[in-house]
Amino acid sequence: MxxxxxxxxxxxxxxxxxxxxxxxxxxxxxxxxxxxxxxxxxxxxxxxxxxxxxxxxxxxxxxxxxxxxxxxxxxxxxxxxxxxxxxxxxxxxxxxxxxxxxxxxxxxxxxxxxxxxxxxxxxxxxxxxxxTAGRTTLSGEGLQHQDGSSLLMAATVPNCRAYDPAYxxxxxxxxxxxxxxxxxxxxxxxxxxxVMNENYAQPDMPDAVEEDILKGLYKVADFGKVDDTGPVRLLGSGAILNEVLAAAELLAGFEIAAEVYSATSYSELARDAAEIDRQNRYSPGLQRQSHVERLLPGDMPVVAASDYVRALPTMIAPQVRGRFIALGTDGFGRSDQRHVLRDFFEVDRHHVALAAIEALVRDGHLDAAVLQNALDQFDKGDAGAAPWTL
Structure with a gap:
């Protein structure tokens, strides 16, 4: 619209x-x-x-x-x-x-x-x-219309600038x-x-974010007090950004602080990183940082959730020092409601929050009991088969 x-x-x-x-x-x-x-x-x-x-x-x-x-x-x-x-x-x-x-x-x-x-x-x-982009945004249409790969394909075209805006x-x-x-x-x-066909509130644009939107990543919100050592950063894009924001609210209930970023273009971020790496090879005395490195410094875990296959957010993984977890819609589509599809592909708010908690447990920031508590609260005790195996 x-x-x-x-x-x-x-x-x-x-x-x-x-x-x-x-x-x-x-x-x-x-x-x-x-x-x-x-x-x-x-x-x-x-x-x-x-x-x-x-x-x-x-x-x-x-x-x-x-x-x-x-x-x-x-x-x-x-x-x-x-x-x-x-x-x-x-x-x-x-x-x-x-x-x-x-x-x-x-x-x-x-x-x-x-x-x-x-x-x-x-x-x-x-x-x-x-x-009607993404694999979960169009309810009830099934395999025919559920796109989880176009942004990955677009990244292979040198002069195509591909973006996945949420707002x-x-x-x-x-x-x-x-x-x-x-x-x-x-x-x-x-x-x-x-562009998606899901109705949700359209917020005002934050101040001075235009350049970062075009580069592919900018901060949307802070939930709790965060520094470079912890505890977690959440990346969302397109149809899944609102789920990531909701996941940050769930984490706040466990007293876990989070930064939320909108990833408008993983391909532009990856191209920027490749260009910076190339410049650094030719300029040993002047080491520059990519946009991802500037925005996501330190060892904080990063959870990146997308309505596309996991290979898309993984494009920026080499630029992240902390533990990087990619959530995506690998597998075939289904005909069902949005919230059911997002739960099936494990990219909804509950799975984003679980991925963040598990990363903090693995890095020694949280006790495993916190993860078990979250699994019980979210009623996710039985993992079942992975969506990409069905």
């Missing part, structure tokens, strides 16, 4: 709006884009040749010769090809346009990844929005930065943003 609202506001700009190319393969209403039908219309070279079933509604399916929205039908290959045409118009036709292709995130890198790689090779500029202000900062990079600085890169 926030993403579409931002795009709708951009479309109203008289100078820049006509250069925006919204693209959807299917499910425009699912993504909250039906208001664009009336605002800009759906492009049809021959105009509207039929009366749609919803003709009597305010947001009817309006096709027009001067329509701006490309509604391609159920063909991700066709839609990504339209996106490439718009994303390369700056070089092919000397007319810079800004394409937004919104789609079910599972139907992107997994389904048309080769075309996305070709788009990167052609130096495309634009936004890909993986909607509308994070999305706004990244969109503004992307437009600045692609259309002012004329950098040959494109942006992949995951």
């Amino acid at each position: 926030a993403a579409v609202r931002m795009m709708s506001m951009l479309l109203k700009d008289k100078s820049f709006g006509p250069r925006i190319v919204p693209i959807v393969a299917d499910e425009a209403r699912t993504f909250g884009m039906d208001n664009l039908f009336r605002q800009i219309g759906i492009y049809a070279p021959n105009g509207q040749l039929y009366q749609p079933e919803d003709a009597g509604s305010m947001l009817f399916y309006k096709e027009a010769q001067n329509g701006q929205l490309l509604e391609e039908g159920i063909t991700e290959a066709g839609a990504i090809s339209s996106w490439v045409a718009a994303a390369t118009s700056y070089s092919m036709h000397d007319v810079a346009t800004l394409p937004f292709y919104i789609y079910y995130s599972m139907f992107g890198f997994q389904r048309v990844g080769d075309l996305i790689w070709a788009a990167a090779d052609q130096r495309s500029r634009g936004f890909l929005l993986g909607a 509308a202000y994070e999305l706004a900062v990244i969109l503004h930065h992307g437009m600045q990079r692609m259309y002012v600085e004329e950098q040959d890169e494109f942006f992949y943003l995951t």
Whole structure:
């Protein structure tokens, strides 16, 4: 909803709006884009040749010769090809346009990844929005729509800047930065943003966090008194950040302090770390620190929970001195409610809190009885089979 609202506001700009190319393969209403039908219309070279079933509604399916929205039908290959045409118009036709292709995130890198790689090779500029993103955010849809791998695949594309924002202000900062990079600085890169369809409160942006949002990691909140030696840091992103914040509240009940961070981009953090390592190899006398090392110093345990496979947060593990525990959604998806799916994949608030307590026990900061107490309180006494084995 926030993403579409931002795009709708951009479309109203008289100078820049006509250069925006919204693209959807299917499910425009699912993504909250039906208001664009009336605002800009759906492009049809021959105009509207039929009366749609919803003709009597305010947001009817309006096709027009001067329509701006490309509604391609159920063909991700066709839609990504339209996106490439718009994303390369700056070089092919000397007319810079800004394409937004919104789609079910599972139907992107997994389904048309080769075309996305070709788009990167052609130096495309634009936004890909993986909607209903994550493996647990879309209730009841099962394997077909549950994406746990797109952000990992995006990390392999050199000029793709991939982000997993949790809040509308994070999305706004990244969109503004992307437009600045692609259309002012004329950098040959494109942006992949995951967006969820879960309703939750959207907080105000903290002061002076814009740069850290773009780098991929910033502090959201402190729970209790924390120093560099303990006790625990919690990282969350996208759909799981609110579960991580709830886990910090659970830990407070055990008198365990925690720092909570939003990890907006593990791939950008990993690239920054690789660049710093490379610079340090060539400059022995001037040892720099990566963004992760600056924000997460000391030996405090770090628990990173994601709605994607564990390999995604593990990308930053080499930069963390303390014990690093990655929680993710490895395995196949399921058709169920969000809270059941998050419990199944062990990325909900209870499992995040248990991982933090277990790390503190293993490092000698807590007695094992505290972990047993938490297992009893959370009713997690029977581990059962791991979700990735089923």
